[in-house]
Amino acid sequence: MHTLIKLVLAGIWMVLIPAFAGVTWVRKKKDYTLGECFLAGIMFMFALAEILILPAIYRKMSLHFVTVVFAVIMSVFALYGLWKLNIDREMHIVRIKRELPQVSAWMWIAVAAIFIQIFIAAVYAHMDADDSFYVATATTSVQTDSVFQYNPYSGVEYRILPKRYVLSPFPVLLAIFSRLSGGMHPAVLAHTVYPAVFFAAAYLVYHQFGKMFFPEKKREQGIFLLFCAVLIWFSGFSVYTAGNFQLVRIWQGKAVLASVILPFLMYLGFEIMLKEQVGYSRFLMIFASMAACHVSSMGIMLAPIVIAVYALLTLWKTRSIRCMGYTILYILPSLILGSVYLML
Amino acid sequence: MREILQNALTSWDKYWDGSIYPYLLLGAALYLLFFEKKRKQAGYLLGYLVITLALMFCPVTAALIEKCIGGMVYWRVVWILPAVPVIALGFTSLLGRIRNAKLQIFPVVLCLLLVAVSGTSVWQAGNYVKVQNNQKVPDEVAQVAEVILNRRSSEDALTVADNHMASYLRVYDASIQLAFGRDGKGRRSGNGKRLFNSLNVPEPDYGLVAKYAGKENCEFLVFQVPSERADEIGQIMKEHGYERISAINNYNIFQISG
Numbered sequence: 101m102h103t104l105i106k107l108v109l110a111g112i113w114m115v116l117i118p119a120f121a122g123v124t125w126v127r128k129k130k131d132y133t134l135g136e137c138f139l140a141g142i143m144f145m146f147a148l149a150e151i152l153i154l155p156a157i158y159r160k161m162s163l164h165f166v167t168v169v170f171a172v173i174m175s176v177f178a179l180y181g182l183w184k185l186n187i188d189r190e191m192h193i194v195r196i197k198r199e200l201p202q203v204s205a206w207m208w209i210a211v212a213a214i215f216i217q218i219f220i221a222a223v224y225a226h227m228d229a230d231d232s233f234y235v236a237t238a239t240t241s242v243q244t245d246s247v248f249q250y251n252p253y254s255g256v257e258y259r260i261l262p263k264r265y266v267l268s269p270f271p272v273l274l275a276i277f278s279r280l281s282g283g284m285h286p287a288v289l290a291h292t293v294y295p296a297v298f299f300a301a302a303y304l305v306y307h308q309f310g311k312m313f314f315p316e317k318k319r320e321q322g323i324f325l326l327f328c329a330v331l332i333w334f335s336g337f338s339v340y341t342a343g344n345f346q347l348v349r350i351w352q353g354k355a356v357l358a359s360v361i362l363p364f365l366m367y368l369g370f371e372i373m374l375k376e377q378v379g380y381s382r383f384l385m386i387f388a389s390m391a392a393c394h395v396s397s398m399g400i401m402l403a404p405i406v407i408a409v410y411a412l413l414t415l416w417k418t419r420s421i422r423c424m425g426y427t428i429l430y431i432l433p434s435l436i437l438g439s440v441y442l443m444l
Numbered sequence: 445m446r447e448i449l450q451n452a453l454t455s456w457d458k459y460w461d462g463s464i465y466p467y468l469l470l471g472a473a474l475y476l477l478f479f480e481k482k483r484k485q486a487g488y489l490l491g492y493l494v495i496t497l498a499l500m501f502c503p504v505t506a507a508l509i510e511k512c513i514g515g516m517v518y519w520r521v522v523w524i525l526p527a528v529p530v531i532a533l534g535f536t537s538l539l540g541r542i543r544n545a546k547l548q549i550f551p552v553v554l555c556l557l558l559v560a561v562s563g564t565s566v567w568q569a570g571n572y573v574k575v576q577n578n579q580k581v582p583d584e585v586a587q588v589a590e591v592i593l594n595r596r597s598s599e600d601a602l603t604v605a606d607n608h609m610a611s612y613l614r615v616y617d618a619s620i621q622l623a624f625g626r627d628g629k630g631r632r633s634g635n636g637k638r639l640f641n642s643l644n645v646p647e648p649d650y651g652l653v654a655k656y657a658g659k660e661n662c663e664f665l666v667f668q669v670p671s672e673r674a675d676e677i678g679q680i681m682k683e684h685g686y687e688r689i690s691a692i693n694n695y696n697i698f699q700i701s702g
Binding site: 232239251 | 488527539625
């Protein structure tokens with residue numbers, strides 16, 4: 101299949117479908133944006149992948165079966181979201197017509213800086229030997245039409261599943277996207293398409309922070325995002341920074357965790373836990389928590405810490421123990437998967 | 445307790461590696477604390493920052509976190525600090541006090557330059573190279589993989605490769621079966637461990653490598669050969685049934701003959 105068609109399919113499954121599917125979870129907020137839909141859709145997509153792939157591993161299901169089920173469920177939610185978006189289209193058209201001329205020059209400069217980062221990551225290569233597990237898991241899954249049945253390092257059949265990685269099967273999602281993109285090579289998808297999608301997601305999170313800190317102040321929103329872009333751009337002083345992980349190996353789960361999911365969880369802490377009038381569906385917090393577990397085993401441990409800190413802040417703010425009920429719900433995925441991890 | 449605190453401090457130093465970003469974070473936090481009290485979210489953001497720092501450095505919580513994530517990667521706890529939003533908020537709030545858009549330009553550019561010189565460009569740190577293949581593996585890996593794919597007798601044909609090559613061959617094409625992968629992982633037998641150990645030493649005994657490879661039923665061997673020893677190693681391999689079929693950069697590819 102022609103490369104352009106594969107790229108279009110990748111764009112549909114990694115951008116449009118999650119964006120439409122995300123409408124359901126943000127629509128409670130009256131002035132929700134397409135960027136918020138996309139972020140919510142990504143979290144929902146990761147959560148869905150976690151629910152589908154884990155049993156598939158233990159039941160030894162084929163990759164194509166998991167792909168079909170994933171595609172059907174995402175399509176259903178995307179169609180529903182598209183229908184709701186159509187109902188709200190007037191609102192969006194009016195808002196875009198009103199806000200587009202107001203976008204500040206700083207915002208355009210920030211967007212240009214982000215595009216440069218995406219261009220460099222898509223065109224140039226960063227060699228990381230960790231790909232021998234993460235990307236090779238995807239290429240192995242595609243090659244064998246299986247899910248975590250063969251050791252990606254050598255191709256031999258697994259005798260014992262790698263407990264450290266199997267609860268966070270983010271590489272299998274790469275294999276799923278490879279199939280949905282008309283067979284685009286998983287390494288090409290990871291190294292070229294993923295940077296475009298996840299850089300956009302990361303900076304959309306910071307844009308949400310900017311809108312929260314500076315409502316209606318377009319100039320400040322642009323300056324804020326530009327500072328975020330430059331801070332991340334120049335975080336190459338150590339290989340451990342979240343910014344370095346984002347810019348050089350965004351296709352690995354721990355990079356998505358550090359640069360997209362943990363910051364989004366911090367943002368959701370403000371919007372869902374600390375706000376009296378919750379704008380988003382509370383399910384979004386659960387999806388983000390599951391997304392953290394899906395992309396990296398580190399997420400199973402770090403996401404509940406983020407949520408617990410916001411729970412403390414909410415407790416201090418409201419002096420009410422009721423928030424603890426929701427907190428337990430939000431960290432439930434980590435509690436369950438953490439327990440399974442200890443039992444394995 | 446002391447070791448745990450020491451590990452937390454070491455992880456902190458490792459993360460920031462001498463840059464002044466933590467001081468930018470401190471400066472931004474203090475500015476927000478003293479001058480942006482009216483901004484509600486700033487208060488909660490600072491509260492979040494203080495609590496996460498306390499969790500990171502309090503020996504009791506640090507010990508618990510270390511038990512969960514491992515002491516070697518404790519530096520990843522810094523990922524839950526809102527360093528980027530706090531620093532960006534600090535700068536933006538300060539610069540937002542200049543209401544005139546034209547007057548604001550120079551201070552904004554100055555502050556952006558401050559951030560830039562305080563850090564290191566991710567691209568300058570030697571992180572990117574240009575390659576000719578779309579999978580973005582080292583070019584020599586792609587070329588070696590193509591040779592193996594064209595010359596193998598069956599899809600089950602086993603390849604032995606050194607650590608560098610083994611890390612990327614199956615990223616390029618997962619139909620290539622390896623005797624072992626990166627750091628010897630995924631090896632198929634005890635002999636595979638001996639084979640890995642014999643190949644990945646500074647001065648391999650190539651006769652031993654070929655012997656173990658034959659025992660492992662490997663069709664291909666791929667490893668770096670110093671140019672001055674190319675003929676000698678070629679002869680050793682030939683005596684053990686492996687013919688050199690290609691040379692890519694310093695890598696020689698040997699295939700079992702017959």
